Every structure is written in C-alpha cells, then in structure tokens.
Amino acid sequence: MIYKKIANTIKKIDNALVVTDNDPDGISAAILMKVILNRLGKEYGIVVRDHRKLDNLRDIIKNHSSYSSYIFLDSPFPDKDLIEMATNYKDRVFIYIDHHKRAIPEELPENLKYYDIRALGMEIGSTAGIAYKVGKNLFKNDFKRYSIIAMIGAIGDWMVDEDILEDFNSEYKNRFVQNKIFLYPTFILFNTFLFGNSKELVENGELLIDNPYAFFSSIDYDFISKRIKSFYKKIAxxxxxxxxxxxxxxxxxxxxxxxxxxxxxxxxxxxxxxxxxxxxxxxxxxxxxxxxxxxxxxxxxxxxxxxxxxxxxxxxxxxxxxxxxxxxxxxxxxxxxxxxxxxxxx
Structure with missing residues (x-):
C-alpha cells in the first residue's frame, strides 16, 4: 500500500525540509506533514513556494543545504530537475509526494522516492489527502481529528475523497469544539486558507484542532478582508x-x-x-x-x-x-x- 510505503520512508529519515505550494491543498498538506514529523520526533523546516512562480529547485536545495532529506508536497517540479538534484546529492533523500504527473520516469535514482498517485495509476486525490492517509497509517484512528484539514485541501483542489469525508463526518458533523467555534470546512477554505497568509497558516495550522481559539486569534482578518474585497472587485x-x-x-x-x-x-x-x-x-x-x-x-x-x-x-x-x-x-x-x-x- 502506497501510504504505508510513504510512512516507512518518512520514519527512516533524520530531518527534512518540507517544500509545499501556497494554495489550500499545499497548505493543508504541509500542516498534516508537520503533525506527522512532530509525532515522529523529526526535525524539519518548511518552505512555502508561490505556485504563481517557477521556483528554482536548485536554489531551494542550495539555500537549505543543512537538511539530509527533502519532502516535496503539491510541488510539480520537472522530473529532470528532481532526478538531477538526486543525482548530484546522493547523500540526501528526496521524497516527492504529489498528484500532478502522468507517468513515472523510467530511471530513478535510489535516493529519489517518487510517490505521485496519478503516475502510479491510483485514483486522483488531493496532496492533503495523501498526507492525511499517511498520518492515519501511522497513527490509526487518532489521526481522524485532522480530517478537517484534509477536507480543506481536498475542497481546494476539487478532489473530495469519500474516505476522508466519512472520517470528517464522524468527527465533526453537528459538533462544536471548545469556545463554540464550529469547524465548517468551506468557511475556513474561502475565508482563511484561501485568502490568508500561507506561511502563518502553515505555522499555526495544527492549532485548528488543538486550540481553535488560538488558531483564529492568530489570523490577520484585516489582511483577509482586503484580499476578499480585491477578489470580488476582480470578478466584477x-x-x-x-x-x-x-x-x-x-x-x-x-x-x-x-x-x-x-x-x-x-x-x-x-x-x-x-x-x-x-x-x-x-x-x-x-x-x-x-x-x-x-x-x-x-x-x-x-x-x-x-x-x-x-x-x-x-x-x-x-x-x-x-x-x-x-x-x-x-x-x-x-x-x-x-x-x-x-x-x-x-
């Protein structure tokens, strides 16, 4: 099972730089990966890339050379660049987790772990959904409490997974959490994850589960309000x-x-x-x-x-x-x- 393979790969690493996209799927996937790495006691850093720009993979590796592993989430770097980096840095592990590619390269370096579910012929889902299923493989039903975050990523990419939806409904349907903040994924998606500061969201995302009041208090809603107004103006x-x-x-x-x-x-x-x-x-x-x-x-x-x-x-x-x-x-x-x-x- 692919999720077990990804889990076993992550368990073997000592530390990692997580590179993720700045859309709701990438943000959600990074939050879930943070939870996984924290629970496994791994050291990590996070780079949130701007999907509107073509980031240079070489520069990312060069500017964060202290890590022995790199986890790419929702970041469809060209295969030739991934292979080149893995070939040039044989002492490091490159873990590619995504859903964009249509085929696996014929020859992959041993240190490039290629987990693109579309290329592997699996049903296409969100990257957040992949991260969630990896976490659930590792931590079983205790990880279901993070299904709300996986749902946000799935909705953001129009790829709602029935299994994740079932977990979400069992955990959150008709329920309130502390401070009576009702966690409704579309509200969070369009008003926070979609328009919020991506770096702040990744930094504070797990608070959404553990301390919702602290999470919402960390959000700059003046910033979000300005972005929403600009968004609707562009639509008009x-x-x-x-x-x-x-x-x-x-x-x-x-x-x-x-x-x-x-x-x-x-x-x-x-x-x-x-x-x-x-x-x-x-x-x-x-x-x-x-x-x-x-x-x-x-x-x-x-x-x-x-x-x-x-x-x-x-x-x-x-x-x-x-x-x-x-x-x-x-x-x-x-x-x-x-x-x-x-x-x-x-």
Missing part, C-alpha cells in the same frame, strides 16, 4: 472574450486560478477559461505578449490538463494540470488557436 471587472454552447472565456486582471474555480460553479456545463496578462520582465509589462491561463471543466471524459499540455507542446509556452482543473502560459496571439483547439475536442 471580468471581461467576457468569447462564449459558445460549451466554452466560456473571460479576461481578468489577476488571481485567475481562484476566480476560475469560483466562476466555474456558475457554469458547470461549460469549459471555463480565465486569462490574464503576465510579464517576465519590465518590457512585457509595457508591451504584453503572454497570457497566464486557468481552465476548469466538469464535462465527462474531458481532461483539460492533458489538453493544455498537448496545446502548449505545439504552440508553447507551458501547460498541464488535472482533468478538471488546469493552467499554463500561452502567447496572447495564440488565444484564438486555444479556443479553436478546445472547441474541436468538446
């Missing part, structure tokens, strides 16, 4: 570019991933595309050439992650993701081609 200012029976395209001024997930609920029968100008340098801010793209789809037998990967392999720059949620970066001039490409595949 969306510009519709294209609409057909099965496809809908909007242009936004930013935050496209969250907006795409939010708007898709209103149009579940369509493939939804949100684009926004993106710039890699000052000149591109003046003369935009690239779009960042976020795609959502609930249509059966449609895999927009695969389609984005196929399209960008032809027209560049990059793209990919999950069957129901994908993203990438394209040239502005190629948006029409992307629309035609997706229309032809519906």
């Amino acid at each position: 200012n969306l510009e519709k570019i294209y609409e057909s029976e099965k496809l809908l395209v909007f242009k936004s001024k930013g935050t496209i991933s969250i907006i795409a997930s939010f708007i898709h609920v209103l149009y579940p029968s369509k493939i939804l595309i949100i684009v926004s100008n993106t710039a890699d340098n000052f000149l591109e801010k003046i003369f935009p050439r690239k779009y960042k793209v976020s795609v959502r789809c609930s249509l059966e037998k449609m895999d927009v992650g695969k389609l984005m990967s196929e399209f960008t392999s032809r027209y560049g720059i990059y793209g990919g993701g999950h069957p129901a949620a994908a993203g990438g970066k394209i040239w502005i001039k190629d948006l029409g081609k992307l629309i035609e490409f997706l229309e032809s595949r519906i």
Whole structure:
C-alpha cells in the first residue's frame, strides 16, 4: 500500500525540509506533514513556494543545504530537475509526494522516492489527502481529528475523497469544539486558507484542532478582508472574450486560478477559461505578449490538463494540470488557436 510505503520512508529519515505550494491543498498538506514529523520526533523546516512562480529547485536545495532529506508536497517540479538534484546529492533523500504527473520516469535514482498517485495509476486525490492517509497509517484512528484539514485541501483542489469525508463526518458533523467555534470546512477554505497568509497558516495550522481559539486569534482578518474585497472587485471587472454552447472565456486582471474555480460553479456545463496578462520582465509589462491561463471543466471524459499540455507542446509556452482543473502560459496571439483547439475536442 502506497501510504504505508510513504510512512516507512518518512520514519527512516533524520530531518527534512518540507517544500509545499501556497494554495489550500499545499497548505493543508504541509500542516498534516508537520503533525506527522512532530509525532515522529523529526526535525524539519518548511518552505512555502508561490505556485504563481517557477521556483528554482536548485536554489531551494542550495539555500537549505543543512537538511539530509527533502519532502516535496503539491510541488510539480520537472522530473529532470528532481532526478538531477538526486543525482548530484546522493547523500540526501528526496521524497516527492504529489498528484500532478502522468507517468513515472523510467530511471530513478535510489535516493529519489517518487510517490505521485496519478503516475502510479491510483485514483486522483488531493496532496492533503495523501498526507492525511499517511498520518492515519501511522497513527490509526487518532489521526481522524485532522480530517478537517484534509477536507480543506481536498475542497481546494476539487478532489473530495469519500474516505476522508466519512472520517470528517464522524468527527465533526453537528459538533462544536471548545469556545463554540464550529469547524465548517468551506468557511475556513474561502475565508482563511484561501485568502490568508500561507506561511502563518502553515505555522499555526495544527492549532485548528488543538486550540481553535488560538488558531483564529492568530489570523490577520484585516489582511483577509482586503484580499476578499480585491477578489470580488476582480470578478466584477471580468471581461467576457468569447462564449459558445460549451466554452466560456473571460479576461481578468489577476488571481485567475481562484476566480476560475469560483466562476466555474456558475457554469458547470461549460469549459471555463480565465486569462490574464503576465510579464517576465519590465518590457512585457509595457508591451504584453503572454497570457497566464486557468481552465476548469466538469464535462465527462474531458481532461483539460492533458489538453493544455498537448496545446502548449505545439504552440508553447507551458501547460498541464488535472482533468478538471488546469493552467499554463500561452502567447496572447495564440488565444484564438486555444479556443479553436478546445472547441474541436468538446
């Protein structure tokens, strides 16, 4: 069983740097991994990476060279970079836990432990769900109290796991915890984990279970309120570019991933595309050439992650993701081609 293998791998390490994404799934997975490492008595550090940027794996390792192990959560670094790092640092262990990849590389260094559940042919779930099941494998039903955190990550990636939902319902349904704060996952997701400070959330996340009052007291809700207002302002200012029976395209001024997930609920029968100008340098801010793209789809037998990967392999720059949620970066001039490409595949 894969979760037992991951648990056994983690038990063998002395210390680890946990590298995670800054979206709700990555944040939730990191909180759960913190609980696991704390219970196992392991020393660790945490780096929260910005999923809007292409972090350099070499720099992460170089800047945190004191660790003997590295755990990557919800961080789909290119396989060639993972293999290169493992090859260059044979005295260290690299543990890759994710759900983005579609195949396992043919040759893996012995010190690269590759646990991508999609690549392994398993049912696709959230990274937080993987971490939760690892914790439950280690600590049995006592770990069910953290199902609320796993649910937040699962909802954030639109990948609610029935087993985790069952655990959550058995632990929290119709229940209040100390200080009468009711833990309702969608509230926490959209008002705290989605808009809060990711580093603070990872640092204080386990308090959500052990001391909810302290957790909520640690949250800067003025910061969250400003982000929510900005978010809804961007929704109000969306510009519709294209609409057909099965496809809908909007242009936004930013935050496209969250907006795409939010708007898709209103149009579940369509493939939804949100684009926004993106710039890699000052000149591109003046003369935009690239779009960042976020795609959502609930249509059966449609895999927009695969389609984005196929399209960008032809027209560049990059793209990919999950069957129901994908993203990438394209040239502005190629948006029409992307629309035609997706229309032809519906």
